[in-house]
Amino acid sequence: ELKVEQNPLFLSMQEGKNYTIYCNYSTTSDRLYWYRQDPGKSLESLFVLLSNGAVKQEGRLMASLDTKARLSTLHITAAVHDLSATYFCAGTSGGGADGLTFGKGTHLIIQP
Amino acid sequence: EAGVAQSPRYKIIEKRQSVAFWCNPISGHATLYWYQQILGQGPKLLIQFQNNGVVDDSQLPKDRFSAERLKGVDSTLKIQPAKLEDSAVYLCASSLTSGYNEQFFGPGTRLTVL
Numbered sequence: 001e002l003k004v005e006q007n008p009l010f011l012s013m014q015e016g017k018n019y020t021i022y023c024n025y026s027t028t029s030d031r032l033y034w035y036r037q038d039p040g041k042s043l044e045s046l047f048v049l050l051s052n053g054a055v056k057q058e059g060r061l062m063a064s065l066d067t068k069a070r071l072s073t074l075h076i077t078a079a080v081h082d083l084s085a086t087y088f089c090a091g092t093s094g095g096g097a098d099g100l101t102f103g104k105g106t107h108l109i110i111q112p
Numbered sequence: 113e114a115g116v117a118q119s120p121r122y123k124i125i126e127k128r129q130s131v132a133f134w135c136n137p138i139s140g141h142a143t144l145y146w147y148q149q150i151l152g153q154g155p156k157l158l159i160q161f162q163n164n165g166v167v168d169d170s171q172l173p174k175d176r177f178s179a180e181r182l183k184g185v186d187s188t189l190k191i192q193p194a195k196l197e198d199s200a201v202y203l204c205a206s207s208l209t210s211g212y213n214e215q216f217f218g219p220g221t222r223l224t225v226l
Contacts, residue, residue, distance in 0.1 A: 004154075033215075042203060043155070043217040088154050097168040098210050099145055102154030 002027050002093050006103035014111055016078055021087055021106045023072040029091030032065050032072045033100060037086045046074075046087075079110045114138065116218030118204050124224045130192040133221045137185070137206030143167075145215065146179055146189050147203040155203055161187060162210055191223075199225045 003026040013019050023032070031050045035043040047056045049065035049072060056063050060083065062075045072089055086107045090100040117136040125131050137144050142163050147155035158177065160167040164184040172179070176195070181187040191198055201220040207213040 035217075042219045045214055045216070048214055090154070097160060098143075099157035099160045099168055100147075100155070100215065102156070104152075105154050 002029060002091055002101045004089060004091055004101050004103040006087075006089055006106050008106060009104055010107050010109075012109045012111065013076075013079055015080055018078065019076050021074040021076075021089075021108075023074070023089035023103055025070050025072075025091045025101075027070075027093070028067075029070075029093065031092060033090045033092075034063050034072075034074055035088045035090065035102075037088065037105070039086075043088065076108075081110050081112055084108055084110045116204055116206050116216055118202075118218040118221055120221055121219065122222050122224075124226065125194055126226050127196055128193040130190065131194055131223065132188050132190045133202050133204075133223075135187045135189070135204030135218060137187075137204070138216055140208065141206035141216075142184070142209045143207045143213070144181060144187050145205040145207075146187070147205065147217075149201045149203055149220070151200070158189070160210075167210065194223075194225045196225050199223055 005024045034046040037043050047063040052067040054065045060077045065072045086105045088102050088105045090102040092098045144161045146158040149155040158172045159169040159179045161181045164181050179189045201222050203220045204218045205215040207215045
């Protein structure tokens, strides 16, 4: 059974700083997803990482995947207030049954 | 392109009552998922459909929850009877098909059981 753990669960940081959110998973996952959720809103897809060594970047966010270490990271560069949200990573055991297994989420607050 | 639609957006019921949620996926998407998100947690998969067939319902509490997707498009999720611990947001998601396809989430239905 796939288990996904994120850390930290809560993070308060200042604008302009860099930080990394870590996502460990317990067994082989076909692919790794990162989602963003604003309060009271649904989930917005950020990245889909399909293979070992994959790196994707969008604006101030960069995600990477190391399948050997079963680790994905979400790096925030020069944070801005608009990035305040809860970030989830999720994996899937693969095959036809590809429902996502989510971590508990990282609640990120970026202060001016 | 229209996104995943869900209704109602909010529902308040008393325990032991019944409730139903409706989902309309993105046009052409064969795979539909229902997730339960309890406050402060990540979503948990309840059931996955491929067209009108069930692919995975291993985490669906079948004594009180049921779901159907009769014509392979819209889906309904029902809870009967509801318990206090069912208070959560119920999210519907769809993807083009199962496999390496992105899942798109609807706005969710927030259920409060009193």
